[in-house]
Amino acid sequence: MMNRRTLGRSALSLAAAMALSLGLSAPALAADEAPDALIKRLSADVLSTVKADKAIQAGDLSKVIALVDKTVMPNVNFRRMTAAAVGPGWRQATPEQQKRLQEEFKILLVRTYAGALAQVNDQTIQVKPLRAAxxxxxxxxxxxxxxxxxxxxxxYRLEKTPGDGAGWKIYNLNVLGVWLVETYRGQFAQEINAKGIDGLIETLVARNKTNNTTKG
Structure with a gap:
């Protein structure tokens, strides 16, 4: 079963990393912007944004949610991320269940993200040379x-998306050798095996409410 200890120290590092680098900034400048250039730009922008906003540093959840909706989500394939975290059960879920899973998974990540933003101040990001054709x-x-x-x-794992929203989208993150999607997949699988998709949704709802109460 999932509980607060499940995430542990690795999740806090993950959240701090997300806070540094998922881009509290404008969406991708152009469809042809290189993926490493995108990550570098977002990282630089978020550092200056966090340093200038005391409310974000303090973990103001409403402000973080607004920023995530406006600026982070355009750079993330969140449907793919949620589907991968849920695993095989995603294909059996109804459209309404899939919608609820995305909503609750986002809240879970944003609440962890908000708590970690307070730790972001004097760090910098070094982007390594991209090995890709x-x-x-x-x-x-x-x-x-x-x-x-x-x-x-x-x-980061990024995919090139076609169409009107063409550009590079993040769909997975790896912190200290631990991939976000795979970490949650193991936790979610336990819930699905025990209670089904609705049980997983109920667990996420309860967990998010508990986190909200804890944060006051």
């Missing part, structure tokens, strides 16, 4: 967060 549609961008203690490994 020009025609690749799925790439790995490797970075390190430096500034406090040992460097934190932070890697």
């Amino acid at each position: 020009a025609e690749d549609k799925d790439v790995l961008v490797r970075t390190e967060i430096v500034g406090r203690g040992d460097p934190i490994q932070l890697d």
Whole structure:
């Protein structure tokens, strides 16, 4: 079963990494912006944004949610991220269940994200050279967060999306060797096996309410 200990220290590092680098900034400048350039730009923008906003540093949840909806989500394929975290059960879920899963999963991540923003101040991001061909549609961008203690490994999986929203979209994150999607997939699978999709939704709702009460 999921509980607060399940995430542990790795999730806090993950949230801090997300706070540094999921881009509290404008959406991708252009469809042809390179994925490593996108990550570098977003990282620089978020550092200046957090340093200038005391409410974000204090974990103001409403402000963080508004920023995530406006600026982070355009750079993330969140449907793919949620589907991958839910695993095989996603295909059996109804459209309404899929919608609820996305909503509750986002709240779960945003609440963790909000708590970690207060820790972001003097860190910087170093983007490593991209090892990908020009025609690749799925790439790995490797970075390190430096500034406090040992460097934190932070890697991104991005996909090139076609159509009106063309550009690179983040669909998974790796902190210190732990991938976000795979971490949650194991937790969610336990809930689905025990209670089904509706049981997972109920657990996420309850967990989010508990987190909200704790944060006051």
